[in-house]
Amino acid sequence: MSFPMDDMEEIINDFIAEAQEDLENLDQKFVQLEKTPGDTALLNDIFRAMHTIKGAAGFLGFEDIVSVAHVSEDILNKLRKEEMAMTPSIMDAVLAASDMIGVMIQNIKDHNEKKEEFEPVIKVLKEQLEGGGKQPKAKKGAKAAKPAKEAKTKSASKTKIVEKETLKDKKAAEKKVKPKGKKKEVQVEEPVVEESEPVCEVTEQVTETAEPAAETVEPVVEKQAAAQQEVSHVEQTIRVDTSRIDAVMNMIGELVLSRNRMMVLGTKLSTEQVENPLVGNMNDAIAQLDLATTDLQLSVMKMRMQPIAKVFNKFPRMVRDLARQSGKEIELVIEGQETELDKTVIEELGDPLVHLIRNSVDHGVESPEVREAAGKPRSGTITLSASQEGRHIVVSVSDDGKGIDANAVKASAASKGLMSIDDAIRMSDKEAYNLIFLPGFSTAKEVSNISGRGVGMDVVKTNMAKINGVISVESEVGVGSKIIFRLPLTLAIIQVLTVEAGKEIYGIPLTTVIENRRVEDSEIKSVEGGEVIQIRDKVYPVLRLSSLVSTLETSSEESDCKYIVIIGVGEQSLGLIVDRLHGQEEIVMKSMGEYLKGTEGVAGACITGDGRVILILDVSGFIDSLNGRYAH
Amino acid sequence: MGTKTDKELDSREILQLVTFRLGNEEYSLDILSVQEIIRHMELTRVPKAPEFVDGVINLRGRVIPVLDLRKRFGLSADENTEETRIIVVDINDKTVGFKVDAVSEVLRLPADTVEPPPSIVTDVDSEYIRGVGKIDGRLIILLDVTKILNSNELADITPEASAVA
Numbered sequence: 036m037s038f039p040m041d042d043m044e045e046i047i048n049d050f051i052a053e054a055q056e057d058l059e060n061l062d063q064k065f066v067q068l069e070k071t072p073g074d075t076a077l078l079n080d081i082f083r084a085m086h087t088i089k090g091a092a093g094f095l096g097f098e099d100i101v102s103v104a105h106v107s108e109d110i111l112n113k114l115r116k117e118e119m120a121m122t123p124s125i126m127d128a129v130l131a132a133s134d135m136i137g138v139m140i141q142n143i144k145d146h147n148e149k150k151e152e153f154e155p156v157i158k159v160l161k162e163q164l165e166g167g168g169k170q171p172k173a174k175k176g177a178k179a180a181k182p183a184k185e186a187k188t189k190s191a192s193k194t195k196i197v198e199k200e201t202l203k204d205k206k207a208a209e210k211k212v213k214p215k216g217k218k219k220e221v222q223v224e225e226p227v228v229e230e231s232e233p234v235c236e237v238t239e240q241v242t243e244t245a246e247p248a249a250e251t252v253e254p255v256v257e258k259q260a261a262a263q264q265e266v267s268h269v270e271q272t273i274r275v276d277t278s279r280i281d282a283v284m285n286m287i288g289e290l291v292l293s294r295n296r297m298m299v300l301g302t303k304l305s306t307e308q309v310e311n312p313l314v315g316n317m318n319d320a321i322a323q324l325d326l327a328t329t330d331l332q333l334s335v336m337k338m339r340m341q342p343i344a345k346v347f348n349k350f351p352r353m354v355r356d357l358a359r360q361s362g363k364e365i366e367l368v369i370e371g372q373e374t375e376l377d378k379t380v381i382e383e384l385g386d387p388l389v390h391l392i393r394n395s396v397d398h399g400v401e402s403p404e405v406r407e408a409a410g411k412p413r414s415g416t417i418t419l420s421a422s423q424e425g426r427h428i429v430v431s432v433s434d435d436g437k438g439i440d441a442n443a444v445k446a447s448a449a450s451k452g453l454m455s456i457d458d459a460i461r462m463s464d465k466e467a468y469n470l471i472f473l474p475g476f477s478t479a480k481e482v483s484n485i486s487g488r489g490v491g492m493d494v495v496k497t498n499m500a501k502i503n504g505v506i507s508v509e510s511e512v513g514v515g516s517k518i519i520f521r522l523p524l525t526l527a528i529i530q531v532l533t534v535e536a537g538k539e540i541y542g543i544p545l546t547t548v549i550e551n552r553r554v555e556d557s558e559i560k561s562v563e564g565g566e567v568i569q570i571r572d573k574v575y576p577v578l579r580l581s582s583l584v585s586t587l588e589t590s591s592e593e594s595d596c597k598y599i600v601i602i603g604v605g606e607q608s609l610g611l612i613v614d615r616l617h618g619q620e621e622i623v624m625k626s627m628g629e630y631l632k633g634t635e636g637v638a639g640a641c642i643t644g645d646g647r648v649i650l651i652l653d654v655s656g657f658i659d660s661l662n663g664r665y666a667h
Numbered sequence: 668m669g670t671k672t673d674k675e676l677d678s679r680e681i682l683q684l685v686t687f688r689l690g691n692e693e694y695s696l697d698i699l700s701v702q703e704i705i706r707h708m709e710l711t712r713v714p715k716a717p718e719f720v721d722g723v724i725n726l727r728g729r730v731i732p733v734l735d736l737r738k739r740f741g742l743s744a745d746e747n748t749e750e751t752r753i754i755v756v757d758i759n760d761k762t763v764g765f766k767v768d769a770v771s772e773v774l775r776l777p778a779d780t781v782e783p784p785p786s787i788v789t790d791v792d793s794e795y796i797r798g799v800g801k802i803d804g805r806l807i808i809l810l811d812v813t814k815i816l817n818s819n820e821l822a823d824i825t826p827e828a829s830a831v832a
Contacts, residue, residue, distance in 0.1 A: 289728035539712060584714035625730045627713070627723060629761045630816070635715045640723055640730040648711040648725045 050091050051144050057084045058137050059348070065133070066351040069126055078115040085111055088136065100139050103153050106160040107132040113164070123359065128159045130352075277378065280338050287332050288623050292646055294328050297321050299645075336528070339379075343421045343430070344372035346385045350392060350419060357396040364403050364413055365396060370420035376428050379526050383502045384430065390491030391432040391518055392417065399436030399516060409513065411435065426524055433517035439510040441467040448476060468508035472496040500604060500655065502526060503546045529624055531641070531651060533617035534600060536580035540617060542641060542651040543600060549608060551600040551616060559612070568599065568610050575601060575610040576661055583636060583657070604655045611657070624651060636660075682776045682800070686807055687754065687767040690742055694767075694808045695774065695800070700756045704770050707751040721766055726755065733764035739815065740795070758812055765815075774807065776800045781809060 064081050068074060089104035107129050113119040135156045142149045301321045304314045347369050358365040376384070400406075400415030407413055417434045441464040448470045449459040459467075470476060474493040499506050503523050510516035523529065523546065531542035532551070552570070559568050559577055566577040577599070599610045622641035626632065638653035684695035685704070710722030710733060719738035723730050733753055737744055750769035755762060784796035797809040 285728060292728065628729075628731055628763075630763050631713060631716055631720065631723070631732045634713055637713065637715070640711070642725045642728060642730065646725055647709065648723050648730055650711060650713065650723075 047095060047143065050095055051140055054088050054091065054140050055137070057088055058133055058140070060084065061133050062130075062352040063348060065126065065130055066355055068121065069123070069355070072121040075115060075117075078111065082108065082111045082115050085133075097139070097143065099151065099153055100136055103132050103135050103139070103156060103160075106157050106164065110160060110164050125163045127359070128156075128163045130356075131156050132160055275338075277339070280335065284335050284623075287328070287335055288642070290328055291332060292642065294321075294324055295645070297324065337375075339377050340375040341378055341381050342372065343374045343376055343381060343384070343428075346381055346388060347372045347419060347421070349385075350388070353389070354392060354396065354417060357393065361396060362402060363396065363400055363415065365400055365415045365417055368416055368418045368420075370418065371422045374421040374423055374428060376421075376522065377524065377526055380428075380502050380504075380522055383498045384520075384522070387495040387498045387520070388419070388430075388432065390495050392419070394491060395432060395434040395436065395516075399434035399438075401437050423524070424521075426530070428522045428524060429519060430522060431517055431519040433515060435515040438512040438514055438516050439468055439471070439508070440512055441510075444468070444470050448473070451476065465508075468510060471508070472506070503529065503544060505546060526624075528621055531620055531622050532600065533620055533649065534580065534598070534611075534613040535615040535617055536584060536613045539584065540649050541580065541584070542620070542622065542649050543602060543611070543654065544638070544651065545619065547602045547604055547654045549601040549603050551598055554597055554599045554612070556597070570599075570601070570610075575608060577610045577612060578657060578661065579612045580652075581612075581614065602654050602657075604658055607658050607661075609658060609661055622649075622651075680778050682778050682781070682809075684774045684776055684800075684807070684809065685754065686771045686774050687752070688769045688771060689736055689740070689767055690745075692808060693771065693805060694736075694810055696754065696756065696765075696810055696812055698773060700758050700812045702755045702757040702762065705753050705755060705764075707747050707753055707766065724753070724764060726762075726764075729762065731755065731762045731764055733766055734815075735766045736815075737766075737768075739765075756812055758816065761816060763816060774802065776802060776807070784808075 061081060061084055064077055064084075068077050068081065071077065085104055085108050089101055089108060092100035092104065110119070110125065110129060114121060114125070119125070135151060135153050139151055139153070142151065298321055301314075301318045304311075305318060308314050350369070351367050354365055354367040395417050400417065401409070401411075403413040406415065415434060415436055417432065419430075419432055421428060421430045423429075444467045445459040445462060448454050448467075449456045453470070453473055453476065454462075472492045472495065476492065496506065498504075499520060499522075503526070505521045507519045507521075508516065509519070530545035532545050532548050533540055533542050535541075550570075554568065559566050561567075566579075567574050568577050569575075598613050598616050600613060600616075601608055601610050603609070620643065622643070624639045624641055627634065627637065627640050631637075636653055636656050638651045638656070640648050640650050642648055683698040685698050685701050686693055686695040688694070705726070708724055710724055712722045713720060713732070716732070719735050721733045721735045721738075723732050735744070745768065748768070751766065752770045753764040753766050754770065755764050780802065781798040781800045783798055795811055795814050797811045800807040800809060
């Protein structure tokens with residue numbers, strides 16, 4: 036190759052990034068294609084993407100990719116010319132091929148020089164090609180029986196896509212595919228001509244048209260709209276290191292504090308120097324500053340937000356594969372994929388959802404026969420939805436399968452020694468559902484490929500705890516189950532309940548607070564060396580914040596009336612006695628720095644509006660220490 | 668940025684030091700390790716932190732711990748006065764404040780006037796001392812900041828804190 040090494044490296048990196056993006060889109064499109072097998076526009080899209088990958092790979096000398104892509108392209112070509120009908124086994128073969136290409140590209144990226152065994156994939160593809168393509172080649176285009184009207188509108192809407200495509204291609208061509216450049220140029224000059232090839236075929240067949248023209252107009256209009264939408268959806272993005280955004284975020288935090296001080300000073304001035312006209316001017320300026328700072332803060336927070344579609348997109352393919360593996364019929368419905376969430380939250384969300392969906396497929400949705408016998412539709416539905424509720428994002432996975440059998444869960448937990456039989460009998464159904472999050476828990480009688488090891492739900496719980504998420508489970512036997520996550524919109528800003536103990540103020544993350552109320556000292560009972568309190572029908576272990584944080588000089592106020600804050604993480608909860616409740620505050624959590632990192636009971640610190648530092652309590656740390664207390 | 672080693676002390680270079688008072692003695696830190704000097708401000712106490720950690724302060728949006736050097740060196744505690752200052756040092760990405768009785772001046776001291784730490788002269792454990800400098804009849808104790816932050820004593824008091832640090 037005549038390129039210097041550095042250039043080559045860059046070209047290959049470009050290829051990898053583009054191909055990976057293409058493949059990701061392909062997965063989506065394949066699944067959609069399975070639902071609408073006759074969608075030629077979609078098929079053309081897929082064909083083009085595969086062709087682009089093949090072309091670029093060939094140019095760069097990745098022969099393995101070319102051979103796999105080539106055979107897949109053959110199949111796609113036949114499909115798009117309707118010489119072959121789409122069947123699930125063809126789909127499997129093509130998907131396997133696209134996966135194989137993905138693996139190969141990853142290998143190139145990792146520089147590991149690994150050779151993949153791609154022959155079997157090609158063999159399956161070829162079998163499909165020969166098995167499915169019975170129709171002789173002479174019949175090419177014969178089946179393309181579509182009304183002329185559609186063809187015309189379509190060619191118009193097509194042009195748009197083609198223009199877009201060619202623009203992209205042109206860019207790509209300029210960048211790397213020099214020898215191909217000429218050909219692409221031609222395409223740019225006459226985009227309609229190249230793309231209208233199928234259209235010509237169609238017009239020849241006009242006389243054979245069976246369907247009335249009017250009927251097809253509507254979908255075409257829809258397609259046109261879709262095409263336009265696609266154009267407007269072209270992302271205009273730059274990649275920025277998150278640490279840079281965080282740095283900006285920090286600086287804005289300081290700006291906000293300065294603004295707050297200015298505002299306090301401004302108010303003071305206006306009471307002290309009523310006559311001075313400059314004071315009014317200054318207050319105006321401060322008001323301006325206030326607006327600008329607030330907007331700035333919001334904009335930076337938005338920078339970290341991404342649509343949840345980023346996680347959701349991989350699931351249609353996953354559900355399809357899992358359903359085929361387990362011989363079930365499952366439809367995945369996705370709702371609210373445009374909902375935006377903080378990047379960190381999105382990253383932590385992927386794994387839990389994978390486990391939940393696997394569970395739904397494996398344990399939730401029944402086999403088609405069982406479903407029919409129960410009077411349900413053959414095909415089960417798994418719904419993945421996201422929506423914003425105030426300051427929270429609610430993400431849920433629900434299925435219309437057999438639901439969770441609370442008694443089976445209890446029995447299984449008891450038999451595994453996770454709890455006593457007495458406890459199990461007393462436990463409510465709702466509490467029993469929560470048992471599924473215990474590590475090592477599984478009701479599955481045998482471990483399958485998909486699930487049953489009892490690890491998944493533990494992962495779900497751990498990841499949720501990491502991002503301050505709250506999990507709840509709803510289920511009804513025979514009707515289905517639903518697992519709901521409530522997630523914070525962003526991790527950068529959290530809400531805390533500020534409480535006072537021993538004349539000091541501490542913050543408790545609001546996501547962990549279940550309730551708070553006044554208590555009399557007499558309500559707190561002493562049991563086996565520890566203190567407990569009964570609120571309604573539940574007994575909570577009690578810790579006193581003042582003694583947790585106290586040193587010799589600060590002791591708690593001696594008064595009968597105190598407040599108790601019930602806090603909980605996951606299934607465990609406890610009551611924390613404090614002297615006073617202050618209120619709710621929105622804060623930016625800061626680390627205590629390297630030097631004090633890991634101090635017991637403290638999760639971090641924050642700076643309040645008036646510039647003071649308050650410490651945020653580490654609730655799960657308290658719960659762990661409580662467990663320690665019982666263990667001794 | 669870090670402090671210079673003993674070998675470098677032997678050379679003929681000029682040391683620039685920030686000097687401060689703790690009790691009746693004068694101490695100093697290498698000026699390169701000092702980020703800034705601020706007045707004493709309101710602290711937030713950190714429960715379960717080592718005893719010599721006075722608390723944390725808000726330094727323009729950053730939360731940094733403040734160590735009481737008196738307590739750190741086992742001297743008797745004293746009330747804060749108008750003179751009390753916090754010397755903010757920045758070493759190996761750790762920003763920490765040292766509370767001292769008063770900050771005196773920035774001093775230039777020829778390295779060859781600095782002698783190795785005598786064993787019984789000062790109140791401070793000689794482990795934290797790089798040397799003693801003499802100028803105009805004054806004795807100035809050169810402290811080793813890295814040792815103050817990383818000593819084993821800290822590990823004994825808060826195992827978690829030093830495990831992470």
